[in-house]
Amino acid sequence: MTDSDLDLIKKFQSGDATAFEPLVNKYRDKIYDIAYYYTHDVEDAYDLSQEVFERAFKALGGFRKKSSFYTWLYRIAKNAGIDYVRKRSRLQTVPIEEWVYSHESFSTGSHDSPAGKVELEELKRQIAKAIDQLPPKQRAVFIMKRQQELSLEEIAQILGRSVGTIKAHLSHATHKLMNLLEPYLKK
Amino acid sequence: MKCKRAQKLLAGYVNEVLGPKESHAVQEHIAECEICRRELDTLKNVLELIDNVKVEYPPTSVWENFLPDLHRRIVDEAALVFKKQRRQRFYLLPGWVAVAAIVLILSTSITLQDDPVIRPILVQRASNTAIAKGTSSFTMKSDSKSTLVAEIISELLITEIESEKLLELRSAIQSEAMIFPYDDNYDDADVLIDVSGDADAKADDEKIIKYLEENFAEFDDGPMIESDDSEFGAI
Numbered sequence: 001m002t003d004s005d006l007d008l009i010k011k012f013q014s015g016d017a018t019a020f021e022p023l024v025n026k027y028r029d030k031i032y033d034i035a036y037y038y039t040h041d042v043e044d045a046y047d048l049s050q051e052v053f054e055r056a057f058k059a060l061g062g063f064r065k066k067s068s069f070y071t072w073l074y075r076i077a078k079n080a081g082i083d084y085v086r087k088r089s090r091l092q093t094v095p096i097e098e099w100v101y102s103h104e105s106f107s108t109g110s111h112d113s114p115a116g117k118v119e120l121e122e123l124k125r126q127i128a129k130a131i132d133q134l135p136p137k138q139r140a141v142f143i144m145k146r147q148q149e150l151s152l153e154e155i156a157q158i159l160g161r162s163v164g165t166i167k168a169h170l171s172h173a174t175h176k177l178m179n180l181l182e183p184y185l186k187k
Numbered sequence: 188m189k190c191k192r193a194q195k196l197l198a199g200y201v202n203e204v205l206g207p208k209e210s211h212a213v214q215e216h217i218a219e220c221e222i223c224r225r226e227l228d229t230l231k232n233v234l235e236l237i238d239n240v241k242v243e244y245p246p247t248s249v250w251e252n253f254l255p256d257l258h259r260r261i262v263d264e265a266a267l268v269f270k271k272q273r274r275q276r277f278y279l280l281p282g283w284v285a286v287a288a289i290v291l292i293l294s295t296s297i298t299l300q301d302d303p304v305i306r307p308i309l310v311q312r313a314s315n316t317a318i319a320k321g322t323s324s325f326t327m328k329s330d331s332k333s334t335l336v337a338e339i340i341s342e343l344l345i346t347e348i349e350s351e352k353l354l355e356l357r358s359a360i361q362s363e364a365m366i367f368p369y370d371d372n373y374d375d376a377d378v379l380i381d382v383s384g385d386a387d388a389k390a391d392d393e394k395i396i397k398y399l400e401e402n403f404a405e406f407d408d409g410p411m412i413e414s415d416d417s418e419f420g421a422i
Binding site for chain 2: 021024025028032033036037042043045046050051053054057123124127128131145146147152167170171172174175177178181182184185
């Protein structure tokens with residue numbers, strides 16, 4: 001934990017609630033990124049990241065400093081993300097709209113053309129759908145490793161699992177995504 | 188290494204989480220095995236495809252309001268806690284709700300600190316705060332420093348002060364609930380709130396108003412404090 005985080009948490013826990021603001025400013029972008037990978041939607045990601053900090057605000061008084069603040073916050077974000085996906089599944093809605101895809105080599109035509117744009121949107125939907133189909137823990141590990149670039153040790157600490165288990169989740173997730181998305185490589 | 192073993196390790200290889208020995212063994216195998224090499228290429232291409240999905244951010248105008256939006260969200264949630272428990276004579280207030288009020292009070296987005304009426308109150312009281320004890324507790328004895336926090340919230344919630352900024356604050360809190368210190372027979376982890384309009388509550392109202400009048404008296408141009416029975420009766 002950085003001294004700065006620790007100092008701010010001490011201030012918060014001793015009554016200076018404004019000490020929460022620098023923590024929000026410092027980790028806002030990272031938490032938003034996680035939220036985006038769970039929601040695939042700008043508006044939902046914003047709401048979800050707000051919810052993460054709201055949960056953190058409520059719980060920070062009881063934070064025991066056994067892990068770094070970021071690890072603790074990340075765990076909250078992961079749980080909020082899983083809750084979001086479960087809730088969305090129950091509602092049976094698929095608000096997958098705002099993905100930006102910049103890859104070129106898998107497209108048969110230009111993305112500037114109407115046909116290319118349709119193809120691009122379809123590809124974005126399929127990628128989001130494939131990630132959504134992963135079991136919660138596999139999805140969490142995949143997002144943390146591939147998109148957040150956390151180390152295996154960091155992920156293990158956040159999820160409370162061994163490094164070996166994290167490797168297994170990552171392997172299963174990668175194979176599953178390959179099976180789901182391989183048809184789109186061959187287009 | 189056989190293909191079956193190699194294919195089990197390919198995902199770890201492409202994610203760069205294998206140890207040097209396993210990684211070397213995979214490299215040796217794919218150099219000789221066309222099938223596994225194709226599988227590795229497929230894995231790499233799929234991951235590249237996913238990696239190129241970029242995070243998109245909200246417009247700057249929205250992004251800049253992240254903290255004010257968060258303040259509002261926390262305070263709204265605190266107001267909901269009030270509303271859910273209004274029918275009870277006394278109820279417990281989670282510590283974070285009180286903290287939320289303090290965040291709002293001190294929030295630069297509302298700039299209460301600059302208000303000539305509010306500033307001396309904040310300087311005197313907020314400097315003595317001691318809150319957030321445990322996950323959902325809030326030290327609450329009438330002679331403790333943290334009582335002052337509850338008192339500030341009480342004042343802001345129930346008093347009539349000639350300040351637009353305070354009205355803005357009150358509106359944001361969206362609650363007429365009163366908070367006051369009540370330490371007898373309760374442990375120090377609770378805040379008791381009186382929101383009813385019955386006779387006992389009226390006596391409590393008078394007690395609070397008296398306290399507020401005494402404490403605000405030092406500000407010549409300070410707040411005018413009045414009791415509004417209809418307000419309490421409507422709760």
